[in-house]
Amino acid sequence: MLKLISTLSCCIALLGSPELIADDELKLGMSVGLSGPAKEIGQQLRQGAQLYFDYANALPGRSHQAVSLMVLDDGYEPSRTVINTRYLIEQHKVLALFGNMGTPTAHAIQAILTHHQLPFLMPFTGADFLRHDTPYPVFNWRASxxxxxxxxxxxxxxxxxxxxxxxxxxxxxxxxxxxxxxxxxxxxxxxxxxxxxxxxxxxxxxxxxxxxxxxxxxxxxxxxxxxxxxxxxxxxxxxxxxxxxxxxxxxxxxxxxxxxxxxxxxxxxxxVVPNPNKCKAQLCDLFRTLAAKHTLAVSPQIFEGFLNAAIFISALNYCPQPVQRACLSGAMQQVLKKDPAIRAIFGLTGTENKPRVYRSYFQ
The missing domain is CATH 3.40.50.2300 (Response regulator)
Structure with missing residues (x-):
């Protein structure tokens, strides 16, 4: 079951975190703006990720552990992202940060990520500093x-x-x-x-x-x-x-x-995603069906959160059990190379692994 927790108001000491996760669930942490003038971005990313994780957790005969996603509100303010990250590591003992929102917020937690070697998965930013020689594990699929x-x-x-x-x-x-x-x-x-x-x-x-x-x-x-x-x-x-x-x-x-x-x-x-109302791939159909069932809007940001979760679940097939942090970013690269459902979303062919840039026009 996915969990939503309000913003923390106090600092928590930065201590060690385990390499292995518990056998009963995979714990992920997410820090996004759920309040403030950029709140709709964070809310949509959360909704999309929650939509797919709920679907994947309910699949009969699933081979992976259930995913527990703790979502914290940072108001798109770097200082609050630091507090959230410390909490997620020490108190929630997350396997990775997933789908965080923003460039300044990502910049503010680099020292924490480096210290703990915490995977930083699919952040909602195209910043260059997350794409070259990072001292902590990072996985990006969105265009820069x-x-x-x-x-x-x-x-x-x-x-x-x-x-x-x-x-x-x-x-x-x-x-x-x-x-x-x-x-x-x-x-x-x-x-x-x-x-x-x-x-x-x-x-x-x-x-x-x-x-x-x-x-x-x-x-x-x-x-x-x-x-x-x-x-x-x-x-x-x-x-x-x-x-x-x-x-x-x-x-x-x-x-x-x-x-x-x-x-x-x-x-x-x-x-960075194709038009979710018009794309033809199997995952597009699933997204539209689930969004309609849960009365969610069909938007690029909700779709991106949904795809983030789909890529994460697919990557579990490339990691030995129990899942370790060190496996995740490499496993997700394997998804882009080999998973036909994900590759179909971005129209990837042959050895191509880099999703393209799309456009939306105001009508």
Whole structure:
């Protein structure tokens, strides 16, 4: 049975954690924003993971232990993620962190992950520092932020013909990571941002950034942030007469952003999963069936959480019993290489193991 616990308000000492898990269940921990202005992202990731784990736990004759997922609320604030991680290790004795949300939150717990060699599985971020020579086990399947930035620049420059492009950036590790990626992608086409404006995380105070962008006569804005401030920015820019194009990355949460807009912009969001309403693979059908049964929305973020859980369960087939932490990340790589149901989701063929970038458009 999946468990949801409210945010912890006190620090817990960071002590050792066991390598082996108990025989009766596999304990995973998840720290996401369930409250605050980015809460819909964390809520959807949790819902999707819970949907598949409940399904897998109820299968008759299953060969794996039941999965127990403890989900803690960090409000998309790094300091709270640190507290949650310490609790999950010491008190819940988790096998791994699963589906955590955010780049600044992931950055804040690197020392803890390194100390405990705790696997960091399928975080909801495309940050570069999680993809190269990490001192702790990491498994990523989603496209990187460099991949998403490249796709957006392809859309804005190659397809739409924009050259006067602004960057609207959340002022933290998330923004810095994507700013670097966008600059590289633009530089490859002989361009650079015409203006770069920033705003504070978990804040919708975008007025200063809006003024800086509007006075530079840009024709497109590549946005790096969550749905709440970006919806405010788009609506205010449209109200002031902006006629150009907007883009955002998958972390934005396209479903939440589209629902909040009161204007009708030209807007593309890069995604790391195919359209869950239209994809044809067996897991897509299962997702839609289970979502309808539990009256859940069909969104990219819920679908991503669902796929995270499906990949984890499939990976158990590649680990000897009892499951050990050291096996997990390698086993998940085997899933991408060999599991036909997972590979079909991303259209992987031959030796291809890297999922592509998709698009959502505001209608």
């Amino acid at each position: 932020y460099m991949d998403e930035a490249t796709e957006q620049v392809r859309y804005l420059v190659d397809e739409q013909g924009h050259k006067a492009i602004a960057l609207l950036i959340q002022a933290d590790e998330f923004g810095l990571t994507l700013e670097k990626s966008f600059r590289q992608a633009l530089n490859a086409r002989g361009l650079s941002p015409k203006v770069t404006a920033r705003f504070r995380r978990n804040s919708a105070d975008i007025n200063k950034a809006l003024k800086a962008i509007m006075r530079n006569e840009v024709t497109a804005v590549a946005m790096i942030g969550t749905y709440q401030p970006l919806s405010v920015f788009i609506d205010k820019a449209m109200h002031r007469g902006f006629k150009g194009t907007f883009t955002g990355v998958s972390f934005t949460s396209s479903s939440a952003l589209f629902a909040k807009l009161t204007s009708h912009p030209t807007l593309m969001i890069s995604e």
